[in-house]
Amino acid sequence: xxxxAASEQPYSARAALLAGARDTFPLLVGALxxxxxxxxxxxxxxxxxxxxAAMSAFVFAGxxxxxxxxxxxxxxxxxxxxxxxxxxxxxxxxxxxxLAPHLKELPRRRLLPLGFWLTDESFVVAAKYFTEVGxxxxxxxxxxxxxxxxxxxxxxxxxIGILAGQAIQDPSSWGLDFAMVVTFVGMLVPSxxxxxxxxxxxxxxxxxxxxxGLPHQLGLLLAALLGIIAGVLGELIWPETxxxx
Amino acid sequence: MNxxxxxxxxxxxxxxxxxxxxxxxxxxxxxxxxxxALKYVPLAVxxxxxxxxxxxxxxxxxxxxxxxxxxxxxxxxxxxxxxxxLLLTILAGMxxxxxxxxxxxx
Numbered sequence: 001x002x003x004x005a006a007s008e009q010p011y012s013a014r015a016a017l018l019a020g021a022r023d024t025f026p027l028l029v030g031a032l033x034x035x036x037x038x039x040x041x042x043x044x045x046x047x048x049x050x051x052x053a054a055m056s057a058f059v060f061a062g063x064x065x066x067x068x069x070x071x072x073x074x075x076x077x078x079x080x081x082x083x084x085x086x087x088x089x090x091x092x093x094x095x096x097x098x099l100a101p102h103l104k105e106l107p108r109r110r111l112l113p114l115g116f117w118l119t120d121e122s123f124v125v126a127a128k129y130f131t132e133v134g135x136x137x138x139x140x141x142x143x144x145x146x147x148x149x150x151x152x153x154x155x156x157x158x159x160i161g162i163l164a165g166q167a168i169q170d171p172s173s174w175g176l177d178f179a180m181v182v183t184f185v186g187m188l189v190p191s192x193x194x195x196x197x198x199x200x201x202x203x204x205x206x207x208x209x210x211x212x213g214l215p216h217q218l219g220l221l222l223a224a225l226l227g228i229i230a231g232v233l234g235e236l237i238w239p240e241t242x243x244x245x
Numbered sequence: 246m247n248x249x250x251x252x253x254x255x256x257x258x259x260x261x262x263x264x265x266x267x268x269x270x271x272x273x274x275x276x277x278x279x280x281x282a283l284k285y286v287p288l289a290v291x292x293x294x295x296x297x298x299x300x301x302x303x304x305x306x307x308x309x310x311x312x313x314x315x316x317x318x319x320x321x322x323x324x325x326x327x328x329x330x331l332l333l334t335i336l337a338g339m340x341x342x343x344x345x346x347x348x349x350x351x
Contacts, residue, residue, distance in 0.1 A: 100270035115264035182338030227289025
């Protein structure tokens with residue numbers, strides 16, 4: 001994301017779409033191994049190849065898909081898996097709330113696909129771009145470009161994993177899923193600007209460790225909320241500091 | 246278990262977290278204070294996702310030399326901080342991770 005397109009404001013919807021896809025490229029590299037492992041795990045845990053592909057196509061939520069595969073392997077009732085999916089994905093409500101002010105000019109029906117395709121990665125890329133670019137009529141196109149790139153990449157990775165999973169034992173032992181963590185590190189570090197931002201990151205980290213035992217990743221939500229509060233309090237404590245971008 | 250129903254249920258549960266807030270806030274704008282607070286969402290969520298994966302092993306904090314995720318994450322933080330290049334960060338982090346696992350096999 002160091003070569004962000006924000007400095008060169010796209011002059012057309014098409015340019016914004018391509019800029020969104022281009023700025024998302026490094027994240028595709030990080031998500032690819034994750035998707036491959038998902039496909040492989042899904043077919044070794046009892047999903048049919050078509051079921052695994054359909055889950056990536058219609059659910060399109062990496063973390064929730066992994067958890068569902070794990071729960072299915074542990075013979076968990078479908079209702080519990082669906083409820084867990086909802087709770088694990090609650091963080092998307094924070095994402096939509098953050099992006100919504102930038103999309104308010106858009107006809108409401110066009111919000112539906114943008115919402116369907118929203119992921120951690122596209123959210124972070126778009127949120128960064130939206131704050132840097134200021135006023136632009138092409139923000140939704142930028143987000144769409146990022147989302148379509150992530151979606152195509154996720155389907156592709158899932159299919160590779162499905163094909164590989166039918167041949168390979170114990171795909172989770174490869175360690176490739178760690179790519180997601182280093183990707184998120186690379187997204188996080190450049191955005192830590194100023195003391196309130198650092199406070200937000202450290203409080204969220206500490207809270208996530210302490211609250212890890214809570215069920216259904218509720219610790220993640222709690223830690224995120226405390227991190228946000230820490231950032232806001234940080235702005236009150238260090239008012240001279242520029243707010244984070 | 247019916248695979249079709251499971252996937253349909255998961256798809257609806259996921260959409261329920263992604264779409265309604267977008268629709269609602271397109272009609273009812275956020276107060277400036279809340280909008281300000283939401284700037285911390287990426288920082289706080291990413292930090293909360295990464296930290297337990299990197300620092301915890303079997304539910305306990307593992308500040309150990311043989312913790313490959315920890316070592317590789319520190320490399321990734323360093324590379325990201327110095328270069329701000331995401332692709333380089335991912336590659337350096339993964340290379341360190343596999344190197345560390347080769348040196349300290351489980």
